[in-house]
Amino acid sequence: MKRNWEGVVLKVMGAKDFTLKVTGREEITPDFLRVHVRDGGLLKASGLHPTMWIRLWFDDCGKAHQRAYTLVDADPVAGTFSMDFAMHSGVAADWARTAQAGDTIDATVQGSSFSFPQPAPRRIWVVGDPASIPAINSLLDVRGEVPVTAWLEYQHDADPSLEVRASDSDVVTWIPRKRDGAALVEEVCGSLTSGSVAVAEDFFWIACEASSTRAIVKHLRKVLGVDKHRIDALGYWRAQVLTRASSGSPFCLQEG
Template sequence: MSWRGAEKVTGQAQGRGWEGAVLRLLRAKDYVFTVTDAQDVTPEYRRVRFTDGGMLAATGVHPTMWVRLWFDNAGKPHQRAYTLVEPDPEAGTFALEFALHEGRASNWARAAGPGDTVEATVQGTGFEHPEPAPSHVFAVADPASLPALNSLLTALAPVPATIWFEGGLEGLPFRAAAHHDVRQVPRRDNGRHLTEEVKSALPELLKDSPRPYVWIACDTATTRALSAHVRKELSVPRQRVNALGYWRAG
């Protein structure tokens, strides 16, 4: 990144409200990404490719790595987090995949084309391989968290997995393997149907897994309900559970 580009990002960061102020205190790093290509994977799923503004050379890459993108929303800062897809530190490129719905980030992605830029912050992302290594992965995901799910399954490639996926998978770039049991669940009742499906099946499945690893990444309410159930009712140790809400249901 040129000095002039860095100056621009710092100036913009100062107008990001309390979120930007907190990130600055945490020594977050700011970058400008430039769009090189965009394509519709499905009518509701879009992949956008970027040059990284020097980010990957400075930060390195790890599984499920994500960045915060900043958008203007009627004059107010609006940030959303996205997982890197196919990051290439040598080339300084990566892609982001957007599950499209109503919202500022999706609207930006729909219109994005070569030469467009977006400001980004890197802070808070990290990944620790579960130790001891899991005997089985239990994952709950949806289109919004699909890039992170793919990255997780790649990082834990030899481990068998049971995956509850809310919504359709047709046409989506899901990297499932033969040792992955994928259970598609339609979205009903604001995620309550998914919650009940997981609660019904998981106790019996856990009996055959001495070292489970539970990964939950769907809408915030569903994620909270399932993570609390797994920890409190099923007594899975906290360090064996990774849960992050990816979006809020309207």
């Protein structure tokens, strides 16, 4: 599989490449799969930080298809980690659905960074969905005593059963995805007010669908005046209508 211009740009930026070997696959729910891999030296060479993600290179009918996935339960000594795949119709999700022990996949490390804010925030406000639960859990693992309020959008009945490593004093609310994400945005923005938020003391970690992420960050910056250094936000996926050009293997035309 030939990599596209993204591969060239990443190389110029000093990206490191590895080959991961699948050792097994687990169904956490019918819509959320965990794939276990040997890391091909990745953890030793790149270190590990909370919310760490890598770029996987999938084969989309001979064309390179790059998507980001988060490390789960990484063990640098054993050289292993897992990745959780929120299911939908897409090349990456389809790969996870059929991945078997012995399969390999190329990975690139470039762009992931996170350090826990210091001094510790008064509260962390989190917005995510199943795709960002692996990162959210790694954030919860290092937040110490800092309380967390989280909103998680879901599309499948079993999603709210997914493990969220919250404590009893945290507040976690699952919100069904409705009106292209507007339900989540309204709930979050209606709750994040000058009365509930300590603008100069709180930290905001937002990783859901791209336009929802943008709308929530706009609310934080423009309405509440939150400093950008107090916000860590990234659109984790983009809602789009499936066309042959933008979709994965269901529409893949095989030659011959």
